[in-house]
Amino acid sequence: MSRIFGIDLGTTNSLIAVIEGGKARVIADPDTNDALLPSVVAIAPDGRVYVGKEAIAMEPRLSREEEGRVSAVGFPGGEYGAVIRSVKRYMGLGGAEVAEQERRRYAFTDVSGPVVRFQIGKRVYTAPQISAEILRALKLRAEKALGEKVERVVITVPAYFNDGQRQATKDAGRLAGLEVVRLVNEPTAASLAYGLNQLAEGKVAVYDLGGGTFDISILNIKGGVFEVLATNGDTHLGGDDIDQALVDWLLEGTAEALKADRHVWNSARHVAEEAKKRLSSVEETELTLELPGAVVRKTLSRAELERLAEPLVKRTLERCAMALKDAGLARGEVEAVVLVGGATRMPLVRRRVAELFGREALCSLDPDHVVALGAAVQAGVLMGTQRDMLLLDVVPLSLGIETVGGVMERLIHRNTTIPTSVTEKFTTAVDNQTHVDIHVLQGEREMAKDCRSLARFKLGPLAPSPAGFPRIAVTFLIDANGILNVSARDERTGREHSVDVKPSYGLTDEEIERMLEEAIDLGEVDVEERLLIVARNDAHQILSALAKQLGEWGHLVSAEERTAFEQASAKLEAASQGTDRELISKLVEELNEMTTPFAERIMDAAIKQALEKKSIEELS
Amino acid sequence: MTLQCPSCGREQEPQLICQQCGMPLPVELDCFAALGLPRKLTIDLPALEERYHDLGKRIHPDRFASSPPRVRSASLSGAALLTRSYRTLRDPVSRGLYWLELNGEKLAENNKQVPAELAETVFEVQEQLAELREAGAGDGALRREVEKRRVELGLAMDELREGLARNFIRWDRSDGSDRAELVAELKSILSKIAYMRTLIRDVDRELDSPRTA
Numbered sequence: 001m002s003r004i005f006g007i008d009l010g011t012t013n014s015l016i017a018v019i020e021g022g023k024a025r026v027i028a029d030p031d032t033n034d035a036l037l038p039s040v041v042a043i044a045p046d047g048r049v050y051v052g053k054e055a056i057a058m059e060p061r062l063s064r065e066e067e068g069r070v071s072a073v074g075f076p077g078g079e080y081g082a083v084i085r086s087v088k089r090y091m092g093l094g095g096a097e098v099a100e101q102e103r104r105r106y107a108f109t110d111v112s113g114p115v116v117r118f119q120i121g122k123r124v125y126t127a128p129q130i131s132a133e134i135l136r137a138l139k140l141r142a143e144k145a146l147g148e149k150v151e152r153v154v155i156t157v158p159a160y161f162n163d164g165q166r167q168a169t170k171d172a173g174r175l176a177g178l179e180v181v182r183l184v185n186e187p188t189a190a191s192l193a194y195g196l197n198q199l200a201e202g203k204v205a206v207y208d209l210g211g212g213t214f215d216i217s218i219l220n221i222k223g224g225v226f227e228v229l230a231t232n233g234d235t236h237l238g239g240d241d242i243d244q245a246l247v248d249w250l251l252e253g254t255a256e257a258l259k260a261d262r263h264v265w266n267s268a269r270h271v272a273e274e275a276k277k278r279l280s281s282v283e284e285t286e287l288t289l290e291l292p293g294a295v296v297r298k299t300l301s302r303a304e305l306e307r308l309a310e311p312l313v314k315r316t317l318e319r320c321a322m323a324l325k326d327a328g329l330a331r332g333e334v335e336a337v338v339l340v341g342g343a344t345r346m347p348l349v350r351r352r353v354a355e356l357f358g359r360e361a362l363c364s365l366d367p368d369h370v371v372a373l374g375a376a377v378q379a380g381v382l383m384g385t386q387r388d389m390l391l392l393d394v395v396p397l398s399l400g401i402e403t404v405g406g407v408m409e410r411l412i413h414r415n416t417t418i419p420t421s422v423t424e425k426f427t428t429a430v431d432n433q434t435h436v437d438i439h440v441l442q443g444e445r446e447m448a449k450d451c452r453s454l455a456r457f458k459l460g461p462l463a464p465s466p467a468g469f470p471r472i473a474v475t476f477l478i479d480a481n482g483i484l485n486v487s488a489r490d491e492r493t494g495r496e497h498s499v500d501v502k503p504s505y506g507l508t509d510e511e512i513e514r515m516l517e518e519a520i521d522l523g524e525v526d527v528e529e530r531l532l533i534v535a536r537n538d539a540h541q542i543l544s545a546l547a548k549q550l551g552e553w554g555h556l557v558s559a560e561e562r563t564a565f566e567q568a569s570a571k572l573e574a575a576s577q578g579t580d581r582e583l584i585s586k587l588v589e590e591l592n593e594m595t596t597p598f599a600e601r602i603m604d605a606a607i608k609q610a611l612e613k614k615s616i617e618e619l620s
Numbered sequence: 621m622t623l624q625c626p627s628c629g630r631e632q633e634p635q636l637i638c639q640q641c642g643m644p645l646p647v648e649l650d651c652f653a654a655l656g657l658p659r660k661l662t663i664d665l666p667a668l669e670e671r672y673h674d675l676g677k678r679i680h681p682d683r684f685a686s687s688p689p690r691v692r693s694a695s696l697s698g699a700a701l702l703t704r705s706y707r708t709l710r711d712p713v714s715r716g717l718y719w720l721e722l723n724g725e726k727l728a729e730n731n732k733q734v735p736a737e738l739a740e741t742v743f744e745v746q747e748q749l750a751e752l753r754e755a756g757a758g759d760g761a762l763r764r765e766v767e768k769r770r771v772e773l774g775l776a777m778d779e780l781r782e783g784l785a786r787n788f789i790r791w792d793r794s795d796g797s798d799r800a801e802l803v804a805e806l807k808s809i810l811s812k813i814a815y816m817r818t819l820i821r822d823v824d825r826e827l828d829s830p831r832t833a
Contacts, residue, residue, distance in 0.1 A: 001686055004685075181685050182682070182685070222669075222673070223670075223673060224677070225673045225676065225677070378682075381682050382682055382685040382686075383685075383686075384683070387677075388677070390673070390676055390677045390680055390682065391682065392676065392680075392703075416703075416707075417703045417707070418703075419681065419696050419699045419700045419703070420700050420703055420704065421697065421700040421701075421704070477696070477697070477700060479681070479696060480680070480681050480682065480696075480699075
């Protein structure tokens with residue numbers, strides 16, 4: 001069986017590592033010798049995908065040349081190409097969960113759906129699909145460097161990731177053609193990397209401030225067992241937020257119209273990030289931002305940066321105090337502190353963490369590499385080469401079910417060691433009830449509505465019986481990845497019930513299957529072939545959309561138009577059977593243009609219909 | 621009752637891991653059996669932890685990442701059972717409650733009746749907390765009084781826990797003739813501990829709250 005590799009799928013950078021002879025090492029790109037792969041994905045108008053530095057290089061071209069071109073079908077506002085950064089922030093989120101502020105950065109569609117979708121030109125991408133591109137690039141890099149297949153991996157996730165975010169990460173792996181053997185929490189992975197040779201036994205705190213997420217984990221290390229005592233964090237707090245605070249400062253006094261501009265924001269963010277990095281070693285630095293028709297010049301001192309960053313750092317310290325409390329430890333009882341994540345290079349962070357725990361933090365391993373190294377160590381554990389090590393992690397958030405009156409009943413408490421399971425008995429409330437509905441929640445609040453909905457499922461069909469007669473034992477099991485599995489057994493018959501759990505967020509299995517079919521392991525084929533597949537998918541999309549619209553809104557087209565559409569469709573249909581990619585793209589474009597007036601008519605009619613419906617409702 | 625290992629066929633006492641081939645066994649066990657311990661209430665905690673870690677290293681799903689699904693599933697439920705058993709037995713209070721359960725007993729569902737010996741203390745503390753809430757941050761003397769009370773409650777809790785340990789020793793030495801008495805005593809101590817916990821939590825909450833800080 002092939003080896004298992006360790007991947008750190010980070011907000012800002014991603015890495016792949018391997019363990020050899022008991023020593024973990026990061027695999028650098030054999031051509032450029034880069035260890036870090038920026039977690040940036042660019043999607044060009046023709047569907048070409050670029051990852052890492054190449055994607056960053058595409059940024060100016062994609063954002064200027066394509067600006068203003070608005071897609072005719074689909075949703076307004078989508079550019080033809082886009083550069084996606086920090087996609088990790090959107091993993092596992094539902095459409096409505098994207099903050100207003102972030103909507104300015106990207107064009108999202110399906111804003112009320114169970115999955116965030118990016119509109120990029122005519123195409124729609126989910127966060128796992130974009131993350132899969134990063135994973136694929138890492139896979140190719142390692143295969144090129146080592147000359148062996150990369151098929152099985154360990155991927156790290158923030159300790160505070162909920163069930164949906166973890167599932168989305170596994171989905172990304174699957175979409176990249178990888179078997180995700182295990183998800184490991186990032187701070188825990190870091191402790192493994194240190195524990196391999198440099199950490200004494202005892203109580204350790206791992207403070208992990210990355211680009212987009214913050215985690216604190218308190219561990220007890222003893223005889224090769226890495227036991228997490230408590231974890232806490234914030235999956236939307238990281239170096240990115242310090243950059244955002246700096247951007248706001250930098251753009252103070254700039255016209256509102258410019259502030260709202262996506263490209264101005266991007267350049268400002270770049271300038272801010274660079275300045276922040278410089279201030280880790282110097283006391284003062286100059287920032288220059290070129291705007292259309294103006295140049296902003298400002299001087300930033302480290303003290304000023306720290307004033308801006310202080311509130312965010314304070315939030316992390318509050319989380320640390322909560323984790324300590326849950327672990328049942330006083331500050332002084334922590335025997336070592338480990339720093340992880342690029343943002344911990346900031347002197348302010350180091351100072352505050354040292355103050356809190358009363359000791360200087362360890363940072364002998366590169367904070368950008370340590371998580372990937374730990375993932376590789378865990379891969380070693382899974383391959384059986386690190387037999388004396390064992391990781392006992394915890395579930396970061398409580399899991400429960402909704403009970404009478406919308407109250408959340410906790411079944412598994414946060415910071416419970418995983419794998420763990422709990423069995424709960426259910427019965428019926430009325431005679432001859434055929435189903436029992438169960439709503440699974442994750443979170444710490446008292447009321448169900450304030451917790452995050454995880455999934456719903458129905459037990460049944462049940463044979464007719466008096467109320468309270470059925471006895472169904474439902475087992476909620478959280479596996480070592482922190483992901484929930486549900487099974488049910490009828491206690492009277494001993495029969496296993498099938499449980500069809502419908503996750504509240506995330507992709508369904510069918511959707512993933514479809515994406516996999518469409519993508520047919522794009523990593524394996526060459527660029528031309530890949531572009532052909534993309535063009536054929538585009539053709540398929542527009543043809544099926546048009547057929548559907550003609551069925552529903554056929555009265556909005558004249559006989560001549562209909563004939564023209566049908567002819568163009570037949571031509572495209574025929575071309576998409578062939579291999580002439582440019583022809584297919586040209587015909588897609590033509591059909592798209594030809595049908596634009598029709599699409600506009602549909603839009604008008606739909607709006608009218610909606611308004612009419614509304615006024616009827618108001619009248620009645 | 622014996623169990624046959626589905627991997628190597630060896631007949632053995634029900635346990636988490638096959639003593640011959642080291643594969644996880646699909647089996648339901650009580651907390652003591654899961655950890656391979658005799659049914660005794662007195663437990664040496666460092667030895668318990670060591671046993672938990674040793675069994676954990678052998679049964680954790682990470683050991684069986686490349687095994688067939690049947691083995692992986694047995695290891696997953698075995699590891700979950702092991703952890704649950706360890707957590708139940710590690711804490712004397714949950715160990716005591718579990719012991720009642722094993723003996724077909726439990727604390728009364730509506731454990732609302734404040735134990736008589738505690739009634740006065742409960743009343744006084746609630747009174748003090750109410751006063752503190754009303755007085756707010758300004759009243760340093762009142763706060764110091766509550767802090768003093770908190771220390772007293774902590775000592776009372778220690779005493780209850782010592783009582784619990786003594787009850788455990790009596791169980792382990794018992795020949796079964798004084799079972800009813802031991803059950804009654806165990807119930808009484810556990811019920812007092814439950815009340816004391818709530819009380820201490822309320823006091824801590826009030827002392828922690830920013831209004832009185």
